[in-house]
Amino acid sequence: MRLLGLEFAPMNVPLERRLQTVAACAWIIVTAFGGLISWFVTAAALIFGTIWMRLLMIAYLLFAYYDQDTRLTGGRSKWITTKFRNLAWWRYFCNYFPIKLVKTVDLDPSKNYLFCSFPHGLLSTGVTAAFSTNGLDCAKVFPGLDFRLVTLDTHFQTPLFREYVLNFGVCSCDERSINYLLSTPTTQNDGPTEDPVQGRVVIIIVGGAAEAFKCKPRTYHILVKRRKGFVRIALKTGTPLVPVFSFGETDLYDQVNNPEGSLLRKCQEFVKKVTGIAPVVPWGRGFFQYSFGLIPNRRPVTVLVGAPLEVPKIEEPTKEQVNEYHAKFTDKLVELFETHKSKYLQDSDKLSLILED
Secondary structure (H helix, E strand, O other): OEEOOEEEOOOOOOHHHHHHHHHHHHHHHHHHHHHHHHHHHHHHHHHHOOHHHHHHHHHHHHHHHHOHHHHHOOOOOHHHHHHHHOOHHHHHHHHHOOEEEEEOOOOOOOOOEEEEEEOOOOOOHHHHHHHHOOOOOHHHHOOOEEEEEEEOHHHHHOOOHHHHHHHOOOEEOOHHHHHHHHHOOHHHOOOOOOOOOOEEEEEEEOOHHHHHOOOOOOOEEEEOOOOOHHHHHHHHHOOOEEEEEEEOHHHOOEEOOOOOOOHHHHHHHHHHHHHOOOOOOEEOEOOOEOOOOOEOOOOOEEEEEOOOEOOOOOOOOOHHHHHHHHHHHHHHHHHHHHHHHHHHOOOHHHOOEEEEO
């Protein structure tokens, strides 16, 4: 139904779809504004709270300080994260778009892997749903593997919000954290579990926050040419590199036009430089209408996991060795996109993967 130029949702939408929309709405609010809200709540509790509220907040801040290395040493235990990842809420969230997880080959559960995910999109929705929740049963798709997404260290410096991030099993993208995850047996930090794992998967979103600025519907601009640190880590630990591509990720949002050199883009770049977070201005849909809002659009996302690129273990890889395996990985990534785009994208013949610096 259209009214005053807006397209409204019909009144008889099934409850299931309403719950899916609520889940998607909650996701964007917490993910995009959770940090700011957490700082506000912390300050309010310390300044305006009762004596007991202040003492409770101080006790929590002391705990957070004591717990700060958790982000670097494997994150929360599997026993804790499994409970959070198994919440029914995440299945509503995954079914909203819907998001699907597809593998092209089986992975040996006795090995560790470095999943290199593209594109970042605005919020890396597909890869987060696939590997940081059990909404898509990633443990059944890849049995015997423990999945740990890594993200900006900034998220772990924010009181309260850090607990939300850690409960996903997410760890810091600091090199110390990734090296720990790829070199430490999973049994040391998993606690009791009905399905003991053998290997670990670290998921890194190579393009990072800068790639979010280039996120536009029906386009796939990825930053990979100069991003070679992940290859160096893989060589130092002897960890296979696995290309992962989220088809449809860039269609979930449009964003306010921000060409390079514009005032908005300069402000965004400044904030990113200071905080590490890309302050994009998303353009999605609303709760009762489809024309504008902060809720992501209902667009299918397919997270496709490619075949691993085996790499040798080299304690001190040279620049030439890094460049060699970076080129091999890039070729596998392009091949993955070109081979499968016709299955998951409409008018795929008009779409190309654009590799940028």
